[in-house]
Amino acid sequence: MKKKNVFVVGYDDFNVSMLESIPEAEDYNFISLLSFHEIRDGDGKPIESLLKKAVSRIESFDGSVDAIIGYWDYPVTLLASILTEKYGLPGVPVESILKCEHKYLSRLEQAKVIPEHIPLFEVFDPFNDNYMSDVKMLPPYWIKPIKSFSSYLAYRINSDLDFIDAREEIRRYIGKVTEPFEDFIHQYDLPEELTKNKGKTCIAESLLSGSMCTLEGYVYNNEVFVYGIIDSVRETDSSSFSRYEYPSKIPQKIQEEMEEITRKIMKHIGYNNNTFNIEFFYNQTSGKITMLEINPRHSQSHAFLFDSVDGVANHKIQLDLALGKKPELPEKFSGKYKKAAKFMTRTFEDGFITKVPSYRELKKINKENKDIIIKLLATEGTRLSQMSYQDSYSYELADIYIPAQDENDLIEKYNKVISEIDFKRAFENDISIV
Template sequence: MSNNIFVVGLDEENQRVLQRLPWAGTYEFHGLLTPEELQHGEIDFEALLKTAQHQLDAFDGDVAAIVTYWDFPAATLVPILCARYGLPSLSLEAVLKCEHKYWSRLEQRKVIDELPNFGVVDLDDEHPAPPRGVGFPMWLKPVKSFSSELAFKADDETEFADAVAEIRAGVGRVGEPFGYVLDQVQLPPEIAQVGGAACLAEEALHGVQAAVEGYVYHGEVVVYGALDSINYPDSSSFLRHQYPSQLAEEPVRRMREVAERVMRQIGYDNGTFSIEFFCDPESGQVALLEINPRHSQSHAELFEFVDGVANHEIMVRLGLGQDPGRRPSKGKYQIAGKWYLRRFEDGVVTRVPTREEVAAIEDRIDGTQIEIVPTAGQRLSELPEQDSYSFELAQLFVAAHTEHEMTQKYDACVDALRFEFDEG
């Protein structure tokens, strides 16, 4: 049997995670396109597809699976490549029904009520206006973007106009290549009309943020984990994601039910997913924020700390056409979080913690992994893939036996990390 698994956008950190899977020694993981090719600069989807095909055709051996844990363009490359090489995968149409935020909302609306009022903003209009029925405060975002790039909250007409101007200027970078992929499937008229470089407006949701991760195998929707997403105070920027969720049973049950209904409606099969929600802890009500047609690679270590096996295992098993089966629950810790140390002002980084300093912290505080984001000399506003309101300095994985202990460990790490900046 072939044991060669190609991972679109394979990076060093996730390769280490994959190599720690219990049965990883029986498989060989190969990178297919680099993260830089996929995520930085201009995106030429057709060229990426040709490069990937050339690499696969030149490979001396059988290909057992093609998988990815990244968003567009990787998530849409995989079903196209798998179809061409006769490998198990999601359908391209199902992926696009998740990735195109407007199309996704239209599909959701057919089977659930747990979503905000929404509509498309006409970027070609000389004086764009909020869609009918969508009130302030609202979020404006491209129908397809990286992470939280070009997502803006607008509380009034002035902020609406400013956000539209920003989106209009930057939407083409992802929207144009996304439009190329949309052309590969038969689109409903309302999606063909707006295309891939449109702007979506949604009424702001309220409550605490959470997410569920799951997969669909042979039509059966399985939710295997719920996580909390906690923001910085008075900010839309994430402070941490933590697993498992500390919410009560009722909102977790409702998230699971909504996920099952929506993924069936989309026709999702043979793939992982991650769905983000807003929850009201008191009433137990939930509202769907966004569907991601992939599991979250940023959660991999969290599942590894708590369950003993990273969520990448499910991606690989589905890529091989196998039933992922039951998840283990035998990790060393009871809770784990991915924390984001951020700065909310621009500046030039003049000093970052050294590798030796980071290693010393990790040795002193068990259950921690620290990744420094910028390098000395970088201007924070020039870092790629940042949200619209802050700049990442470090990502910290912290595992513990209680949420309180985890927070204490994080604070101790931050106190020991020495960054310096030139404010000019």
Template structure:
């Protein structure tokens, strides 16, 4: 009999990945909640989402064997909360909060790996003098204690930047603060963060170096790493541009990062879940610092894993959620290198043309391996989009593979030229 796997917010891209690995035919996937209820929303009512999800699960003929999710908040919280309700393998909620609450996460990391944690301060954006709580020198980063994809995250170079960032944060922080506070109410919080809810921010030291991310899973306390990625920012902007696999780090550096990650995960009590952990790595000084722990697979890594290793990370996600020990392939794919690239613009305007099916088919004739997700529609004003970082607008995500980095970048440039988005900046 097929095992029943409830998937929270499945879309076309992830549906393909859920069926793109050996053994996927043994699973019967059930979609729970719509993507439109979980992404790009004005507000998120966590109580309503929990209730609706449980009603859908209860309407199934039989109880599920696993519940999985791969989106950022609120899905990172909904997934273990729902799995707990049905007594299924899940990430313990106290470990979840140590990942999702950025300030608590830093406090806990500081106990475990003090020399790998940037300086940080808690900031109440609604205090009459919020800057008084900041002891870090410029530049530093300011962001809510619950946010993702660099939303409401600002690099602060001076007091003017700080004041301007707080004006934006005060206006928009409720979008994630309210649903996150629902989650915090479900957990016995440590005294160190009592009263520090989703309406607070964290200021963090700006770190040197390049970014790298390790991904893996924990099953019954056993930690395994399945790959390391370069997380590259745009050359001229503070925004992510690509996730490239395998990482351009030597094995000693990767081993040191994995050793540090193992120490954190064990001390957090992290179990029965996938993860990806982001770091800054300073090649000049051969040193690194932790940025954050994401309690989920990275969708950005899924297609590169498939292209290089032969399976998307959805494989390990499903197997862990079923209480099984995953077996993930290594270098069994069709390409030596692969990446997810962001097609971004940095000025506001109205989208007047997006690539249509004929355009995409023409590109695929040149690059049969291309996967693409278009994030905008014609007629949309970029500044009105949700879930953008503070410095750019995301138009598309493009996934490509190649035999080497030069060929990969050549394919990227050709693909971007052919996409031919059109934006009217005068409207």
């Protein structure tokens, strides 16, 4: 049988290795349409330049174009949507993508069908010095750009002074992501409600509390399916994530309620033929379920978790959908392990990285800890505060993927790996300038 050609927007070695682990991988050629580095290097540039590059590569390809997929956030989600429409392949309409990605417009849509499951929210212009006329909400609350990811430029506001400080940071960096996003919105023939709120806009939202989780699902022929819920565990006394852990510990009844909320909103926005994930908060004291945000893609961060516990990476689901097939999954919890997590090793203080674990050190750790994967994010000589797209309160040094048989096994393995990883850091006062 002739192999099908699958073009990947945001191609990177780690996730392609996960794609190549799925049972039918030998039936496909996974081809880099745009690499991850091209996508990230393209930040701050019009989406049109990336689109032209992708179209040029497809047009010059000598073979069939059978599917186009992507598992990263903006601009991958929009690029994949535009390209699948252009080449008549299964995909999500651009309008549905924007109703997820534009945080304010997404809240407006959510308010129409699930008003009891969203926070209070207001939109404001961070470049308006008379901000008190825009934000009526009393602290504490969160502010963030209407387009962001990984908590980039998201700040908790406890006082007017916090607002002023955060606004200055937002003013300085907001254009990096939102300007190309705004350019895109205004170039397409979209409904007025999607174009009247400019990209350099922020949203203020009331605080959410409780346990946080991410529901992973997909829509096939307008029918919504949920295939797993992952717990998002935060650092003590911090909004930064410590790890993603699967399966979830949230009670089954609450998971079912989240699934019902999910069906309502995804049908309402006309989402179809693609994966998605939705972040929720569950407050055990009040019993309240609140939606944080909708992402129009599955989470590549969870691929290893599903592969370890369910026996197949969630990349398979998007691949099936992109080929026009209803996803076929193995029986749940049929993988080699009972538990899996992605740990995000962080530091909360700025500094210069003077040493990272060597290849030899990592190889030794991997040999002693079967099936564990370590991805270094920081490099020697890097100043942590200059790393791209960190959250507003910490710096991520490494991602560590660990499978286990239970919670104790998981934590023991992580602590062992951490004790063997050697990061060294210097502070500004430690460095003499000659």
